[in-house]
Amino acid sequence: MTKTCDVAILGASGYTGAELVRLIATHPGMRIKALTADRKAGQSYAEVFPHLRHLDLPRLTTIGELDTGGIDLAFCALPHATSQEVIAGLPRDLKVVDLSADFRLKDPAVYEKWYGHPHLALDLQAEAVYGLTEFYRDEIKGTRLCAGTGCNAATGLYGLLPLLRAGVIDPDDIIIDLATGVSGAGRSPKEGSLHAEVSEGYHAYNVAKHRHLAEFDQEFSKAAGRKVEVTFVPHLLPQNRGILATIYVRGEGEAVHKALTEAYAGEPFLVVLPYGEAPATRHVRGSNFVHLGVIPDRRPGRVMVFSTLDNLTKGSSGQALQNANLMLGLPETMGLMAAPLFP
Ligand SMILES: NC(=O)C1=CN([C@@H]2O[C@H](COP(=O)(O)OP(=O)(O)OC[C@H]3O[C@@H](n4cnc5c(N)ncnc54)[C@H](OP(=O)(O)O)[C@@H]3O)[C@@H](O)[C@H]2O)C=CC1
Ligand SMILES: CC(=O)N[C@@H](CCC(=O)OP(=O)(O)O)C(=O)O
Numbered sequence: 001m002t003k004t005c006d007v008a009i010l011g012a013s014g015y016t017g018a019e020l021v022r023l024i025a026t027h028p029g030m031r032i033k034a035l036t037a038d039r040k041a042g043q044s045y046a047e048v049f050p051h052l053r054h055l056d057l058p059r060l061t062t063i064g065e066l067d068t069g070g071i072d073l074a075f076c077a078l079p080h081a082t083s084q085e086v087i088a089g090l091p092r093d094l095k096v097v098d099l100s101a102d103f104r105l106k107d108p109a110v111y112e113k114w115y116g117h118p119h120l121a122l123d124l125q126a127e128a129v130y131g132l133t134e135f136y137r138d139e140i141k142g143t144r145l146c147a148g149t150g151c152n153a154a155t156g157l158y159g160l161l162p163l164l165r166a167g168v169i170d171p172d173d174i175i176i177d178l179a180t181g182v183s184g185a186g187r188s189p190k191e192g193s194l195h196a197e198v199s200e201g202y203h204a205y206n207v208a209k210h211r212h213l214a215e216f217d218q219e220f221s222k223a224a225g226r227k228v229e230v231t232f233v234p235h236l237l238p239q240n241r242g243i244l245a246t247i248y249v250r251g252e253g254e255a256v257h258k259a260l261t262e263a264y265a266g267e268p269f270l271v272v273l274p275y276g277e278a279p280a281t282r283h284v285r286g287s288n289f290v291h292l293g294v295i296p297d298r299r300p301g302r303v304m305v306f307s308t309l310d311n312l313t314k315g316s317s318g319q320a321l322q323n324a325n326l327m328l329g330l331p332e333t334m335g336l337m338a339a340p341l342f343p
Contacts, residue, residue: 005328006033006070010063010086011077013037013048015187016099019317020075021045025055027321027335029328033071036063068094073324076100077317079188080115087145088121095327096145097320103128103147105214114214131323132157132219133332134267146323151184151315152234153215155245158270158290159307160230162263164223169251169303171220174230178245179237181281184311192236199238207233241312242281247305253296256303260292268333269314269322279308286310286341288318310340 007024011017012035024030035045037060045060046053063086068074073095076083083100090096103125105111111119119125129143130136132154140146149157156176163169179202185193192198192205213232220228237244249256257275264270272292273279279291293306309315318336325332 002029002330002334005030005072005330007031007324008034008036008066008068008071008074009077010036010066010074011079011099012045013040013043013060013187014077015183015312016316016320017075017077018049018052019312020077020320021049021052021055021057023313023317023321023335025052026338029325029330029334032057034058034066035060036066038062041065073097073328075317075320075324079186081117084119084121084124087124093144095324097131097148097324097327098128098145099148099316099320101150101211103145104130104149104153105218107218110214110218114211130219131319133319133322133326134158134264134270135161135219137326137332140323141326143327146320146327148316148320148323150212150215151243151309151311152178152180152210152232152245153212153219154315154319155243155290155307155309156212156216156230156232156247157219158309159245159247159260159292159305160220160249161223162259163249163251163256163305164220164228165263166259168255168259169249171224171226171228173250174220174228175248176216176230176232176245177235177248178233178243179235180243181237181239181241181311183240184243184315198236201238202235204233204235210234239281241285241310242308243311243315244279244281244306244308247307249303249305250301251303252301253294253303256305257294260294260305264292269336278304278306281308281310282342284308284310284314284340286313287338288314288322288336289340290314
């Protein structure tokens with residue numbers, strides 16, 4: 001019989017928090033015991049997310065009111081900087097899956113450079129395991145604190161890590177051109193997320209200075225065994241969910257396709273399309289799947305690699321649940337095998 005683990009979701013009134021609630025609602029091994037919010041504390045969950053009104057859920061409280069007694073694991077879906085303060089105040093024996101950027105970067109100086117302030121919980125930062133499940137599975141099983149990846153970062157990493165490990169591409173000539181849906185910016189009001197700022201348009205943002213460059217530097221350099229720096233241009237796509245990265249590399253198409261296929265053989269959520277096919281965000285929407293494609297350029301020696309995932313599932317909450325399953329000794333895919341929502 002499956003054991004039942006009690007979980008809390010901190011930041012449950014945000015987009016990733018709601019996605020965690022949606023996924024855990026049908027998870028056979030987890031029960032939601034506490035939900036927290038900031039501005040929305042005190043409200044019922046149905047008031048904040050009417051699409052989940054059929055569920056019997058605890059009312060949203062402040063983090064100060066949270067009782068961690070009996071909780072097996074806490075998901076922290078809070079803004080970065082807030083997250084490290086909150087996690088530092090939680091009991092040290094409580095398992096935590098953090099979705100923010102606070103515990104992803106191993107070098108405190110790199111964190112300070114990209115986030116503009118010193119890290120406030122260096123001991124926790126040192127103990128955290130990077131949450132790209134397929135590459136850190138064994139460490140995640142044994143950790144108390146798992147750091148969820150950036151959603152853009154995960155999309156690029158899935159496309160490139162096996163290629164750098166296998167040595168089938170030139171590490172000095174990588175361009176990641178990526179488009180992301182607006183829910184990646186969260187539910188908290190921001191001018192840049194307004195309908196009039198996003199719809200009927202398409203624009204690049206944070207060009208050559210996006211924070212996920214730090215995650216790319218860390219993970220690509222580790223995979224290649226030497227310093228790797230990539231060009232990364234994110235764009236805002238006028239749709240709610242989904243990220244698609246088109247990655248330009250130098251290599252031989254069939255060798256690149258073989259390296260991806262071999263690396264992800266047996267992986268439940270990573271799907272490598274037949275050689276010559278490109279994936280689409282609409283084919284992974286609402287699911288924990290990643291679709292990857294490889295197409296050779298007409299100019300010999302150049303290849304395009306495509307990677308797509310849903311930022312709210314495999315890019316954050318689905319990944320968090322997959323990692324929580326591992327940390328709690330539950331089957332890794334539990335609660336995550338639902339098919340994508342199409343059309
Ligand atoms: N959206 C995405 O696709 C992804 C997000 N992430 C990361 O996950 C985390 C959550 O993201 P997302 O759900 O999009 O964000 P949202 O802005 O949608 O939600 C933020 C949540 O944090 C709460 N909160 C904000 N400030 C405080 C505070 N000072 N004290 C306590 N609670 C607070 C909010 O409460 P209230 O609503 O009541 O104000 C809300 O519940 C972020 O770190 C984000 O960078 C990572 C990968 C992908
Ligand atoms: C559309 C949009 O704004 N997306 C966010 C990515 C969300 C994410 O992964 O954020 P964290 O690294 O903060 O956790 C961005 O590009 O900054």
